[in-house]
Amino acid sequence: MNRRDDLKRFTYPERLIHWVAGLSFVFLLFTGLAFSHPRLFWITSLVGGGSTARVLHPWMGMLFTGSMAIMFLMWAKEMVIKDRDLMWLKAIKHYAVHDKEKVPPAGKYNAGQKLFFWSMALLGIAYVVSGVPMWLPGGALGMGPFYGGVVNSMRLVHYLSTVAGGGLLIVHVYLGTIAYPGTLRGMLHGTVTRAWAKLHHPLWQKEQSGP
Ligand code: HEM
Numbered sequence: 438m439n440r441r442d443d444l445k446r447f448t449y450p451e452r453l454i455h456w457v458a459g460l461s462f463v464f465l466l467f468t469g470l471a472f473s474h475p476r477l478f479w480i481t482s483l484v485g486g487g488s489t490a491r492v493l494h495p496w497m498g499m500l501f502t503g504s505m506a507i508m509f510l511m512w513a514k515e516m517v518i519k520d521r522d523l524m525w526l527k528a529i530k531h532y533a534v535h536d537k538e539k540v541p542p543a544g545k546y547n548a549g550q551k552l553f554f555w556s557m558a559l560l561g562i563a564y565v566v567s568g569v570p571m572w573l574p575g576g577a578l579g580m581g582p583f584y585g586g587v588v589n590s591m592r593l594v595h596y597l598s599t600v601a602g603g604g605l606l607i608v609h610v611y612l613g614t615i616a617y618p619g620t621l622r623g624m625l626h627g628t629v630t631r632a633w634a635k636l637h638h639p640l641w642q643k644e645q646s647g648p
Pocket of ligand 1: 462
């Protein structure tokens, strides 16, 4: 699969953590959707039934949070927004219609990818902060330390952040697969073609080629 001319885009640990976060997030979205309306509860049968889904959802949430924390430590430095990213954002409408000539050249990540990273990092915090009170309720519902008012307002935060994260994920998956062929390969096998890098991340491609 890999050719001599290909460029290394993601290391094995980067890909492993990305897919742990990706797959756990999809699991969370589907089980969360099942809990959101009685008509959708049938979805839990795909993971072994309602009680199994209820037990697995928060633990999977812990796995997602842990993988996001590692992803954050691995990538935060590369995701710092620079001046050239602001220029890229100004030209985002040209990027959306694949008018490459009018889009300033991107480094390893473009500004859209960087914003996605920071949004998911913030949403990751919102999920865990709002999810734990629902996991450990007190009073009639359980022995935990969190009570009615807090649990209910956290439920709203959890719902709203899920809608935001779910929407962002759809865009992310679309851009990484259908919209830009050759991108998924980097996250599966670790390498991309030089032509792909030159087209989508020209500054990074130049850096990789050396002086
Ligand atoms: C489950 C389906 C997913 C697919 C198919 C997918 C695909 C990809 C691909 C192909 C890349 C490489 C982009 C490049 O080389 O420029 C990537 C990068 C990345 N992915 Fe995912 N991903 C998925 C889920 C997720 C989830 C759930 C998260 C976070 C919670 C996530 C966070 C990231 C981040 C932060 C990057 C680096 C920046 C970026 O490219 O946007 N991914 N993903």
